Every structure is written in structure tokens, then in C-alpha cells.
Amino acid sequence: MYGLIFRALPGPLWMRILLSVILVVAAVAALMVFVFPWFSQFNPLTDSTIGSP
Amino acid sequence: MARSTLDAAPVARTDRGSVRRRRSPVQLVVQIVGELLITAGLVLLLFVAWEVWWTNIDADIKQDQALEEFFSEVPVPPASSGPAPSTGSVPPTGEDFGEPAVLEPDALTGTFGVAYIPRFGEDYSRPITAGVGTDVLDNLGLGHYPGTAAPGQVGNIALAGHRQTHGQVLDQIHTLVPGDRIYLQTRAGYYTYVFRNTEIVLPDQVDVIAPVPTEPGAEPVDRILTLTSCNPRFGAQERIIAYSVMESWRPTEAGPPPEIAEQVTRTAGRG
Numbered sequence: 001m002y003g004l005i006f007r008a009l010p011g012p013l014w015m016r017i018l019l020s021v022i023l024v025v026a027a028v029a030a031l032m033v034f035v036f037p038w039f040s041q042f043n044p045l046t047d048s049t050i051g052s053p
Numbered sequence: 054m055a056r057s058t059l060d061a062a063p064v065a066r067t068d069r070g071s072v073r074r075r076r077s078p079v080q081l082v083v084q085i086v087g088e089l090l091i092t093a094g095l096v097l098l099l100f101v102a103w104e105v106w107w108t109n110i111d112a113d114i115k116q117d118q119a120l121e122e123f124f125s126e127v128p129v130p131p132a133s134s135g136p137a138p139s140t141g142s143v144p145p146t147g148e149d150f151g152e153p154a155v156l157e158p159d160a161l162t163g164t165f166g167v168a169y170i171p172r173f174g175e176d177y178s179r180p181i182t183a184g185v186g187t188d189v190l191d192n193l194g195l196g197h198y199p200g201t202a203a204p205g206q207v208g209n210i211a212l213a214g215h216r217q218t219h220g221q222v223l224d225q226i227h228t229l230v231p232g233d234r235i236y237l238q239t240r241a242g243y244y245t246y247v248f249r250n251t252e253i254v255l256p257d258q259v260d261v262i263a264p265v266p267t268e269p270g271a272e273p274v275d276r277i278l279t280l281t282s283c284n285p286r287f288g289a290q291e292r293i294i295a296y297s298v299m300e301s302w303r304p305t306e307a308g309p310p311p312e313i314a315e316q317v318t319r320t321a322g323r324g
Contacts, residue, residue, distance in 0.1 A: 001084070001089070028099065031096065036100055040104065040187070040191065045287070046104070046218050046219065046289065047289045048213050048215050048223070048281060048282045048283040048292070049190070049198075050211075050258065050261055050292055051257060
């Protein structure tokens with residue numbers, strides 16, 4: 001799958017490596033900024049309140 | 054030489070010399086599923102890193118901003134009693150400012166106070182924000198249970214904070230020693246509470262934040278401060294509860310208590 005994506009990227013090898021790095025960084029950033037904060041509210045391990053808040 | 058199932062397909066060599074395997078559909082599906090599983094593992098690891106490490110950095114930044122906002126409305130007058138005494142363990146007892154001024158219930162919105170707990174470190178200062186939802190607790194320090202007392206009021210002011218992650222606001226709650234001072238600041242003044250004891254309860258025991266803790270319906274006489282956090286440190290099967298009783302208060306004009314004067318100035322300057 002990742003091989004297919006890598007081969008689908010345009011440009012010479014250095015450009016494809018650069019684009020892959022950008023894609024990975026973008027995926028990590030999207031996870032940390034949007035997905036994890038949203039998912040965190042379902043994490044019972046960080047609940048520090050008494051009763052249901 | 055042993056060959057794995059993935060190597061079993063014949064190998065085609067292109068003119069540029071790169072090796073490309075011809076895969077059967079089954080191998081292709083197995084490969085994609087495998088790559089997705091590896092990705093899922095990495096994402097889970099990243100989530101743990103985010104939760105345990107990054108949320109602390111993120112929450113510290115947001116708490117500093119909340120403190121900055123708080124101190125933009127509450128100027129800190131220079132401490133009235135000169136340099137702070139080196140014997141910080143002896144509280145001042147000479148001054149009496151009468152009945153404590155208390156914030157009105159409708160003033161308990163947003164970040165309305167700051168908590169100083171010297172036992173947790175000389176620089177320990179955390180904002181106190183109304184509400185105990187994840188939006189407050191994850192970003193804005195200590196959360197004030199709605200409906201509980203205001204700082205200095207007769208009754209019980211209940212505050213919740215994370216033990217781990219999101220700033221680790223109450224990480225050191227188990228190190229409190231009876232007699233430790235906990236200082237709360239609002240724009241009305243400074244309230245000194247003395248730590249009495251901790252208790253470990255199950256998460257559904259809501260009466261610990263009652264006006265008289267564990268006696269719902271009783272008429273409050275004392276001014277209690279209740280801190281709640283999760284227990285054990287990396288779990289949430291139980292809650293650790295820390296009770297304190299108010300000892301004294303100082304109006305804002307009188308300046309902060311000498312023991313935390315430097316800390317308040319530092320916090321106000323940093324914010």
C-alpha cells in the first residue's frame with residue numbers, strides 16, 4: 001500500500017522522499033491536533049472527577 | 054536458504070534494475086492488511102506519547118495564558134511586609150481581616166482564581182477555572198465543581214485536577230503532609246487553607262464534595278477545601294480526595310501572604 005503511494009508520487013526520487021515526509025508529518029499533525037483531543041474524552045483513565053461531571 | 058511466503062512469487066527485474074515482485078491477490082491483501090496493522094500500532098504508540106507527554110506541554114501553555122488573563126484583571130500590590138521571611142513554615146497569625154470577602158456565585162466563571170501549593174514546588178501555581186468538563190480540566194488547570202462554595206465561603210469548595218497527563222495538576226497530591234498550606238487567590242483576596250487528610254474513595258462517592266464532606270444535607274460550619282484527582286497515579290479505578298480547612302485570609306489590598314509573596318509576584322510577572 002505504502003509502496004503504491006510512493007510510486008504514485010510525482011517527480012524524481014528526492015522529491016518523492018520529500019513529499020512522503022510531508023505526508024507523514026501532516027498525518028501526525030492531524031492526529032495530534034484533531035483526532036487525539038477528540039478521542040481523549042472517551043479515555044476513562046484520565047477521569048479525575050467525582051460522579052459524572 | 055529458507056524462503057518466506059512473501060518471497061515465493063517470481064521476481065521480475067525491470068530495465069532500471071529495481072526489483073518488483075509479481076504478487077497474487079491474496080499476497081496483496083495480506084500485505085495491505087499487514088501495513089494497516091503496523092500503522093495502527095504506530096498510531097496507538099503516538100497516542101500514548103501524545104497523552105503522557107504532549108498534553109502536559111500543551112496544558113502548561115494554556116494554563117500560562119489563563120494566568121496571564123487572570124492577572125491582567127487582578128494587579129498584585131507589592132507585599133506589605135517587606136522581604137518574605139526565611140522561616141516559611143511559620144504562618145502569620147497576628148493579622149486579622151475579619152470575615153472573608155467571598156466572590157458572588159455569578160462571578161465564578163472562567164478562570165477566577167489561582168492555587169499555590171508550596172509542597173508541590175516553589176513555582177507551583179495553577180489557574181482555577183469554573184467547570185469540571187474535559188474542556189476545563191484538560192486545558193485550564195484545576196476545575197471548580199459547579200454549585201460548590203467559593204473560596205473563603207462557609208461550606209466546601211471542591212476542585213478537580215488531573216493526576217497524570219494534561220499538566221499533571223495534582224500529580225503530587227499524595228505527598229501533602231498535614232499542616233501544609235494551600236493558598237487560593239481570587240480578585241477578592243488570598244485564602245489560606247491547611248491540609249488535614251487524604252481519603253481514597255470509589256469514583257461514585259459524590260458526597261465528598263458535599264458542603265460537609267460525606268454528610269450530605271448537614272449544615273456547614275467550617276470552610277473546607279476538597280481536591281479530587283484520580284488514583285492510582287496512572288489509573289482511574291479510584292479517586293484520591295484531599296481535605297483542607299481554611300485558616301486565614303487577606304484582602305487583595307493587604308498583599309499576598311508573606312510565605313507566597315515571591316511566588317505570586319513571579320506568577321503574575323510570568324503570566
